[in-house]
Amino acid sequence: MDLLAWLRDSDPALRWQVERDLAGEPPEVWEATRARVVSEGFGARLLAVQDADGRWAGGAFFPAGFRGDEPQPWTATTWSLNALREWGLDGAVLSGTAELLARHCRWEYDDLPYWDGEVDCCINAWTLANGVWLGADVAGIAEWFVEHRLPDGGWNCAWVEGSTRSSVHSTLNALKGLLAHETATGGTPASRAARLSGEEYLLERGLFRRRSTDEPIGPWVREFGYPFRWRYDVLNAASYFRDAGRPDERMAEAIALIRAARQPDGTWRQARTDAGRVWFAVDVPAGQPSKWLTLFATRVLKWWDAR
Template sequence: MNPEIISWLLEGDPSIRWQVQRDLLHASPKKYEAEQKRIAKEGWGARLLALQDPSGTWAGGLYGPKWISTTYTMLTLRLLGLSPNHPQAKRACKIFLDEGYYTDGGINFFSYSWKYSETCVTSMILALLTYFRSPDKRIHDIASYVIGEQMPDGGWNCESRKGATHSSFHTTISALEGLFEYECLFPEKKKIVGKVRARGHEFLLMHRLYKSHRTGKVFDAKMTTMPFPPRWKYDFIRALDYFRSCDAPRDERMSDAIELLKSKQKKDGTWPMNSGMSGLKYFDLEKAGQPSRWNTLRAIRILNWWDKK
């Protein structure tokens, strides 16, 4: 690792610093957890927490308006690494359940127009409830709903109830992230959930993480960019970072994505932010076209994981 790059990363937001200390410098938990606590007090995390409504939501809504609602703000706070026990996050989790838990065991924020839970939303909420350690037992129903929505090809698609027969990259990565967080919180579920996740891994690997399994061509050029935060959308570095986070077996079918990641590194050793945050936003985390601490951090830790023996 380039010491100058590490120093540059450590000049960033607390959400960057604590993950550099944990993932790149392998600091003691005491050290990086102390840095992690600063997320709620300064920088991006503190700014987002300050925007929470008196009612406990953000922008007055659970899922909309995109991209400043409670769901998307909480997803960003999870990626920043806000403490899992933070009271403001726990308050939002309770609202998700009180307002969104549906009769089929999933999450439905749109019951006025949908008669079943939406798989992408349910998966994202599962990730939030488990990361922020909600004590509510309905978490198990929500996890069961996601598991039950897995398709024959191993992935997930929120359009399956409308007739879709092939899984979606977008839905699949949200389902995998949610189930992994669930498995981490409830390790006794590992045997069952691990098998489900392994089938989901195979779906992504069959597509070499971003290609058509029929033609071998890039499925969607947007999947080869590196936005942050990803919101509900899939991209190749999000998939690689997921595989790294759960220390999945390194598979040759990931190699195209690894080479793509390497090709995006600039001469100065950093990775750029390809595209900025579109639509409604509270503020930019980083600017498009500029060196990105987020992407540099993610790229280095992915490559370290890939190269380890």
Template sequence: MRGNKTINWLLEGDPSVRWQVYLDLIDADEETVWQERTKIASEGWGARLLKLQDPEGTWANKLYSPKWTSTTYTLLLLRRLGLDPDNVQAQKGAFILLDKGFYKDGGINFFKSYQYGETCVTGMVLSILSYFNIQDKRLISMAEHLLGQQMNDGGWNCERPKGATHGSFHTTISVLEGLLEYLEKYTEFKEDIEKSRRDAMQFLLNHHLFRSHRTGEVVDPKMTRFSFPPRWRYDVMRSLDYFQKINAPKDDRFSDAIDLLLRKRLPDGRWNLQQKHTGRVYFDIEKTGEPSRWNTLRGLRILRWWEDKSQ
């Protein structure tokens, strides 16, 4: 695959893309993967973000807002880039999120108007804290809190305290990513979390990843347009990328989403960046409407999982 034109184009990109190409598409040796990954802190997008950190350890001197320059969303992006989990700068920012946001119910609450942990934010922050190797018993409380917030349909919804009775795609994928990162580092509540994740997978599959379970109609057209970084928002590529990462068993209910992925593919084998989520940014990673290395990387590794005949 190394001589493939699309692969070569991907390898001309940022080190955050290159290391994942070596890992997920080329099956390179560990040393090659790690050599590329370590460059994130000193070259390209990752290095630029690290240089923008406040002396106190935050970004934009804020925890959650403004979107997307705050500490939460900068660390979310650095996690997606694959920055070294032991990076001291990132860990400093992550500890601030934990210390400032941990709420008495075990969730994360950055909002004065809320008297409870916000589920979507708790999922995102748990993914950050777990990924960056934060060893603190409060993470166990966060995982337990998320277990208690799961709804009867298998999903999660940050609007549950306001009366919501149906899972949210956005909240569910953020919690799933958070619990996955948590299980990489912690064993507490492992069996309960595994069951919780299976139930959430069924929630998404029952919706064919983007359709109403009642009418079959597309829930939100934005879910069918692939963005990077996804921020808090759900889309089909983000969901499929999660399922390829966990090597989910094949299921016919993935087919609609895979068909959508294939329809979006350009004749040259790449995928465009289809949308940006409105908000402040330090810099644009890619241009909307043009071929995207991030979407192409993710699209190819999703298809590699889906087309694997060994399962």
């Protein structure tokens, strides 16, 4: 099939990235499509359910009233901001939201102020990225990552329980937050060094192997699913390294795993979906060809092959 035509026939949040990164359209084309995220499709629908106090679903990480007796919901403020930012919404559209969240949003953990972050590496990474996008002062969170890097070079959300070994999930999310901060502000010498250290943690493992045994970390490293949310897989990791502009040869086996998952028609299939409440579906059920995954994987391979 005509893969580009299939990908173009999609929500503006996805289409503008296809136009820019795969079709090579001039800026006036993809920027016009990107501008439609605020008024059409996924972006408009998610903006429409923002609370008057700046939050979504009345909570920071969990919706109001969540008691832990159901799967993780994906409707609260952090998840909603993540989605809008990743879809390319201009942060200026949410002018005033950073101030509203500073006044009205507190973390479920110890009632901490929203833009100060909390103790979870992944939560702090998303707060760092969302903060620089919305113009909040999150310099303290960037420094937090410097101070909480583990001896092996990465991060682990379980550090608060005493873990001293990094996690690929936590490390990748930390890297994304630090890269967003560095792109927006230049970072600091310490935060840049921490980010490079985290990259080395993943690259030393080829993005998917245990350093101790050289065996794959688990079958889930090749189970691609969109939205990525907190989950690690080699496509998610390779997409980060593309964004960071670092095509390291130690990624070659991971790239081969991504290439091997391509279907004969040029698509990638949704391998997993997360349980839990959502505002609305943004991709297909497991087993079906995913436009989002096809965008990410095609973009990674194009970048890798042109290195």
